[in-house]
Amino acid sequence: MSKIKVMLVDDSALIRNVFEQVLAGSAEVELISTAQDPYFAVEKLKRAVPDVLILDIEMPRMDGLTFLKKIMEQNPMPVIICSTLAEQGTDSYFKALELGAVEIITKPKLGSKLFIEESKVQIVDKIKAAAACRGHLRKRTEIKKPQTKLTADVIIGRQRQALSMTRTTEKLVVIGASTGGTEAIRAILTQLPQDSPGILIVLHMPEHFTKSYANRLNQECNITVREATNNETILRGTALVAPGNQHMLLKRSGARYFVELRGGPLVSRHRPSVDVLFRSAAQYGGKNIVGVILTGMGDDGARGMSELHDEGAVTIAQDEQSCAVFGMPNEAIKRNAVDKVLPLGSIAEQLLLETHN
Structure with a gap:
């Protein structure tokens, strides 16, 4: 089973590093590239197109909403919006959903082992869900289910x-x-x-x-x-x-x-x-x-x-x-x-x- 290929676009070097740590070792998801803003992302997209794009909203040179609109017009792909926990500015994230983003996740941060594990579970699941939206549906049998799941x-x-x-x-x-x-x-x-x-x-x-x-x-x-x-x-x-x-x-x-x-x-x-x-x-x-x-x-x-x-x-x-x-x-x-x-x-x-x- 091939891994789901992910690109992250976020201007924070810390966030890019945390994502690399959270997704490291995943059997289902591979972070193939990161970019600090949409302009760098465009150059990397020419070399490798991911299955899922994770996108910040507030970035220098071009904001995430503008970039999202261009993606959905020119080369539609599953996009996850990566947000902070702050309530201020949530209208922008709902605008992103209207433009075609399929999921919202909160930015992970370093913390306890349990926190990192929960973040990994939730982020990987969101990525899998987003990938399943490509072409409207993807057969669920292609995505391996985790063995541990509480009821x-x-x-x-x-x-x-x-x-x-x-x-x-x-x-x-x-x-x-x-x-x-x-x-x-x-x-x-x-x-x-x-x-x-x-x-x-x-x-x-x-x-x-x-x-x-x-x-x-x-x-x-x-x-x-x-x-x-x-x-x-x-x-x-x-x-x-x-x-x-x-x-x-x-x-x-x-x-x-x-x-x-x-x-x-x-x-x-x-x-x-x-x-x-x-x-x-x-x-x-x-x-x-x-x-x-x-x-x-x-x-x-x-x-x-x-x-x-x-x-x-x-x-x-x-x-x-x-x-x-x-x-x-x-x-x-x-x-x-x-x-x-x-x-x-x-x-x-x-x-x-x-x-x-």
């Missing part, structure tokens, strides 16, 4: 909840997505009316970006969209997005549904994890839940969707044709955990049908 057991136990709580028929929607998910979720939420059921969303997006993403959606949607806070009650007409770097769980007290935010290790190689949300929804919501799994690389959410299905929830997967990467939905389908496979444009309408009490 939702590390965050939530498997014990059955004694649901001696007040019974409720209130319907809730839980949605999980990864690569291509920013636009897929936007396409669904902008179609929903104000009185839609409460919605919980896990999207594989870095810390701070989830808040900006939710705020942008809130301006476009009839429903209220915001980043979730711990112990927040889930209300009709509201969608809550899991904060980057925190797992989000559905909990219930009597007839009141609320969210719990937790730290903890990566689950299914992600934090937040779709599996964590879906399992908690299976435990506390059962047949009152409609679960939706959208475009994304890997299998996060497939196991949790199976648990939702077993508890009588309605389960929906985005179809292959409308996915940027048909990984997560396909894994759920292969587990026989999906009731309906639908094109993206039909999911909002189906949600309203399934949640009409």
Whole structure:
């Protein structure tokens, strides 16, 4: 199996060095070249075209957005935006997604051994997901799966909840997505009316970006969209997005549904994890839940969707044709955990049908 070839364009020598250390020894990814700005990158692209380009936004001589626009017009390739953790300037990164970038990662930094290992896991996975977007899809069998992967057991136990709580028929929607998910979720939420059921969303997006993403959606949607806070009650007409770097769980007290935010290790190689949300929804919501799994690389959410299905929830997967990467939905389908496979444009309408009490 050939390695995924990567070029990094970033004006910081420190960042270039950290990337070299983080990706060193990877069996799946090879950093073939680095450049300090787009002009140097153009010269290197003449000699070797990478499978994936990692691009900073703020650089001398030519900014990343201008370079990205030129790439997508002249020689389209999968591009990952490399960001800082600062909230200021996040609009530029969302502009990059609109221009065709497929992922956002935060700039790695030197730290503890655990931090470096988590950074490596997350960055390599983002690179693999981006590479899978070339030509719309790449067969997942070409990309070797890692052997070590934690499940939702590390965050939530498997014990059955004694649901001696007040019974409720209130319907809730839980949605999980990864690569291509920013636009897929936007396409669904902008179609929903104000009185839609409460919605919980896990999207594989870095810390701070989830808040900006939710705020942008809130301006476009009839429903209220915001980043979730711990112990927040889930209300009709509201969608809550899991904060980057925190797992989000559905909990219930009597007839009141609320969210719990937790730290903890990566689950299914992600934090937040779709599996964590879906399992908690299976435990506390059962047949009152409609679960939706959208475009994304890997299998996060497939196991949790199976648990939702077993508890009588309605389960929906985005179809292959409308996915940027048909990984997560396909894994759920292969587990026989999906009731309906639908094109993206039909999911909002189906949600309203399934949640009409």
